[in-house]
Every structure is written in C-alpha cells, then in structure tokens.
Amino acid sequence: MTTISEQNPSQRPSFMIDAWDFSQHPAEPIHQDFHGRQNSWFHFQRDIADLEQWLIASGIPEPLIDAVIAEDTRPRYERVGEGYLLILRTVNLAEGAEPEDMLSLRVLFYGGNIFSFRKRPIKSVGIVQKRLEEQQGPESLHDFLVMLIEEMNNRIEEFIDVIEEEMEALEDDDEGTTSSRQAQLTKLHRRMLRLTRFLRPQLTALERMAADGSKWFDAELIQWLQNERDSTHRILESLDMLLEQVWMLREHLQQQVAEKMNRNTYWLSMIAGIFLPISFLTGLFGINIGGMPGVEDGNAFWIFVYVLLGIGIIEFLLLRRLRFW
CATH class of the missing domain: 1.20.58 (Methane Monooxygenase Hydroxylase; Chain G, domain 1)
Incomplete structure (x- = not known):
C-alpha cells in the first residue's frame, strides 16, 4: 500500500472526496497543493488508513483526529482553540437503506479551513457539491456550512412527511387488519425513536454553535444558523407529536381488539x-x-x-x- 509520504503531493489523495477554495466567489475546485491553504473545504472518506497521516501533516492535533475518525459518535458542538468541532446526523437516503439509520457527518473548522468526514455517501453533501459545480453554491466557507445544515434538515423533513403519510394511512380503520396495523405501527414507532435519539442532541449542538457563532459568522449567517436551529426544533416537535399519535393509535387498536373479544x-x-x-x-x-x-x-x-x-x-x-x- 502506498503511504502518504510516497504519494505525489500534487495529486489528490484517494481518501479526499472533494476540495474547494472559497477565497473567491464562485468557489474553485482544488486539484493540487492541498496543504498550507486557507478558506478551503476538504471532504474526506474517513475509513481509509492514510487519512490520519495526511491530517497530522496538515497540523491538526491528534485528539481532534481521533474525534473525527471515531466509529461511534453522537451529535455535538465543541469549541477547540481558534476553531470548532461539529458532529451532525442526517437520514440515510441510499437505495435499500433504512432512513432512520442516520449517517454521521463530522465537521472540523481548524486553521481557517473546514474539514468534513463521512463513511457513506450523504445526499445533502452531494446537493451542495452539485451547486458548487454549477457555480451557484455558497459565497463563503461558513455560508457553505449553513447551507449544508439546511440541506440536512430538508432531507429529515422530507422523511418526516413520509412518516406522517404512513400514520394517516394507519389511522384508517378500513386499512388492513388490526394485527397488521399494529405491526406497522411498532415499526414506525421504532423508526421515530431512532430519529429522536440523534436529533435531540443535534438541536443542543446547533444551539451552542449559534450562541458561539459571532466569532466566525457574520450577523446574517448567524440569523440563518438560528433559522436552522429553529427548523431542527420544529422537526423534534413534529416527532414528539407523532409519537403521541402512535400511543393514541396503539390504545385505539388495543381497544378495538378488546371490544372484539368482549363481543365474541x-x-x-x-x-x-x-x-x-x-x-x-x-x-x-x-x-x-x-x-x-x-x-x-x-x-x-x-x-x-x-x-x-x-x-x-x-x-x-x-x-x-x-x-x-
């Protein structure tokens, strides 16, 4: 296996998915000279071994490297010196995947650059990449981050809409047998609990970031970030309401079963x-x-x-x- 020291430094490493320079607008893709840059975004495949060596060569401290390549994480925001670490989760929209098996995106702002890390493809990142390629993307590095958070929330909201439609179908007493509706309801309940497990700490992370954002964000971007924090809060409220509906519908189905047994x-x-x-x-x-x-x-x-x-x-x-x- 070729190590980082043996690779041509002017070539893009295998673990680097994408790189963009936000020093001008529109942003320009980076194809060489990846070290020593400022105001740039680097997107990585975090499960490739040589990545750790590359990050060390970029001057990133080892504790931060351990945080961004760790296997199991939960959403959080943490200020680190003159930068910050932001870990987010979004729904898995890959074909054949369960959306509630949420994907982790680790974002590190350090040394004037944003480094993001993924294990599996994330649709929200792909949308922002496409906008950059069409020269319709964000105007600055932190505008890119806010846009990315917005797209992640949009994908979660789309999935919540699907859950609401499934709930409406289950509430129809003419739709399927009681036992099949109970089985579908249990599956739906489990999916929503998985979402809530990650979205609640994600809301806390965005709140902390919005409160601490004046150091890196201008006033307009802080307002956009607060909007996305509110969107996450609204999503959580929708999930709480749907969980209440689950309990009400479960009681209704149990009452139907009890009435049927009493009647028989x-x-x-x-x-x-x-x-x-x-x-x-x-x-x-x-x-x-x-x-x-x-x-x-x-x-x-x-x-x-x-x-x-x-x-x-x-x-x-x-x-x-x-x-x-």
Whole structure:
C-alpha cells in the first residue's frame, strides 16, 4: 500500500472526496497543493488508513483526529482553540437503506479551513457539491456550512412527511387488519425513536454553535444558523407529536381488539345461555332407565322437539325484551 509520504503531493489523495477554495466567489475546485491553504473545504472518506497521516501533516492535533475518525459518535458542538468541532446526523437516503439509520457527518473548522468526514455517501453533501459545480453554491466557507445544515434538515423533513403519510394511512380503520396495523405501527414507532435519539442532541449542538457563532459568522449567517436551529426544533416537535399519535393509535387498536373479544365472548355466553336448559332436558330425557315418560308413545319424540323449540323461542324473546343486545 502506498503511504502518504510516497504519494505525489500534487495529486489528490484517494481518501479526499472533494476540495474547494472559497477565497473567491464562485468557489474553485482544488486539484493540487492541498496543504498550507486557507478558506478551503476538504471532504474526506474517513475509513481509509492514510487519512490520519495526511491530517497530522496538515497540523491538526491528534485528539481532534481521533474525534473525527471515531466509529461511534453522537451529535455535538465543541469549541477547540481558534476553531470548532461539529458532529451532525442526517437520514440515510441510499437505495435499500433504512432512513432512520442516520449517517454521521463530522465537521472540523481548524486553521481557517473546514474539514468534513463521512463513511457513506450523504445526499445533502452531494446537493451542495452539485451547486458548487454549477457555480451557484455558497459565497463563503461558513455560508457553505449553513447551507449544508439546511440541506440536512430538508432531507429529515422530507422523511418526516413520509412518516406522517404512513400514520394517516394507519389511522384508517378500513386499512388492513388490526394485527397488521399494529405491526406497522411498532415499526414506525421504532423508526421515530431512532430519529429522536440523534436529533435531540443535534438541536443542543446547533444551539451552542449559534450562541458561539459571532466569532466566525457574520450577523446574517448567524440569523440563518438560528433559522436552522429553529427548523431542527420544529422537526423534534413534529416527532414528539407523532409519537403521541402512535400511543393514541396503539390504545385505539388495543381497544378495538378488546371490544372484539368482549363481543365474541358476549355472543358465546348468549348461545350457551339459550342452550343450557335445552341441554339439560335432552340430557335428562336421554337417560335409559325405566319410568321415562313417553317411551310407549310414538309421538313423544316430536312433542319433545316442539317443547324444546318453544323453550328456545321464549328464551330469545325474553332476552330481547331485557335488552341483552
């Protein structure tokens, strides 16, 4: 394997996905001389071994390197000297993936540059990259970051819209059986809990960044950042409301099941009540011992059937008059 020291420094390393210079507008792609730059964005594939050596050569402290390439992280904002570390999560919109398995994007502002790190492709980053290629992208380095946060929130909101549509479908009592609706509801509940797990600390991270942003952001960008913080807050409120709807719908479905069981038990009890005296008489007249009335009468069987039928009709009318149904 070729190490960082053996690579041509003028060539883009294999772990570098993209690089842009924001010293002018529109931003220009960087194809060489990656070290010693200012006001630039570098986007990396974080699970390639040579990346750590490249970051060390760029003067980034090892504790920060460990933070951006760690396998498991949660959203947070942390000020580090003259820069900051921002870890965000967004939905996984890759084909065949579960959106609630949220992807991690680590953003490090250090030495006048923004370094971002991913493990799997993130649609929001791809959208910003396309705008840069079309020369319609952000005007500055921190404008780029705010736009990236905005796109990540937009993707989450799109997924929330899908969840709301699924909830509306589940609330329709004519849509599927109760058991299938309960299974879908459980799956939906699990997805929303995963989202909430990461979005709540992400809101805290954006709040801290907005409060600390005057050092790096101008007034307009701080306002845009606060807007995105509010968007994250609104998304969390929507999720909280949907979780409440889940509990209400779950109770409604459980009540439907209980009512169905009570109704079935009621009708079984009614049938048993009607046939109880009839069963008693048939059991009594089924005794094969001497002295049974009607043994010598040829019409006794039919007389007995008519008596049982009459008893059944009388019980039915009596229960109806007493409003048992």
